[in-house]
Amino acid sequence: MKYFLTMLLVSFSIAITAQTKKIPHEEAVKTIDGTLTRMLQLLSVEKGNAIDTKSLKELFLPNVTFSVRASDEKYPNPFETVNLEDFLESLNDNYYKQGYEEKELGKVVNEFNGIANVFQSFIGSDSEGNTEKGINSYQLVYLKDRWWxxxxxxTMETDEVKIPKKYFHENSKKKQ
Structure with missing residues (x-):
């Protein structure tokens, strides 16, 4: 077990060192707020443009997972998880090329000793004027002088399940 943990840490350190070399937005990743603001900026794209997945990729640890909890249990997969490459590939969909914007409505940050959990409420708008609100839940880690x-x-808000007021700016408590 000790050997496994040592190898895991060595591999992890090598992967972080390799990713650290090409940080295009070094100042953004120095804070939790900057990292998440950059995330939303990169997810937002004007019609005819593609999401900059290369820059987006540099916000994540190599073994990051992305999970979505469908708001309707009628979906065949009400909970789905993908890896980094599959997530980035999904952003090449024509839906995003038609224009998409995601804005923060508020967040609650809990941080201790280089780890953080953030609940961020957001509103997403597509090119056809459709909007949806939801919650992003992030786990972040501080390594090599930056947040990953x-x-x-x-998950998305529904008519039956509304986002609690504590996740909106006027009620959020930033603890950075």
Whole structure:
């Protein structure tokens, strides 16, 4: 077991060192707020443009997972998880090329000793004027003088289940 943990840490350190070399937005990743603001900026794209997945990839640990909890149990997969490459590939969909914008409505940050959990409420708007609100839940880790997104899970608001007021700016408590 000790050997496994040592190898895991060595592999992890090598992967982080390799990713650290090409940080295009070094100042953004110095804070949790900057990292998440950059995330939303990169997910938002004007019609005819593609999401900059190369820059987006640099916000994440190599073994990050992305999970979505469907708001309707009628979906065949009400909970789905993908890896980094599959997540980035999904962003090449024509839906995003038609234009998409995601804005933060508020967040609650809990941080201790280089780890953080953030609940971020957001509103997403597509090119046809459709909007949806949801919650992004991030787990972040502070390594090599910057924040990395380690995991992300999100779900959407429904008519039956509204986002609690504590996740909106006027009620959020930033603890950075």
């Amino acid at each position: 997104i380690a995991n992300m899970i999100w």
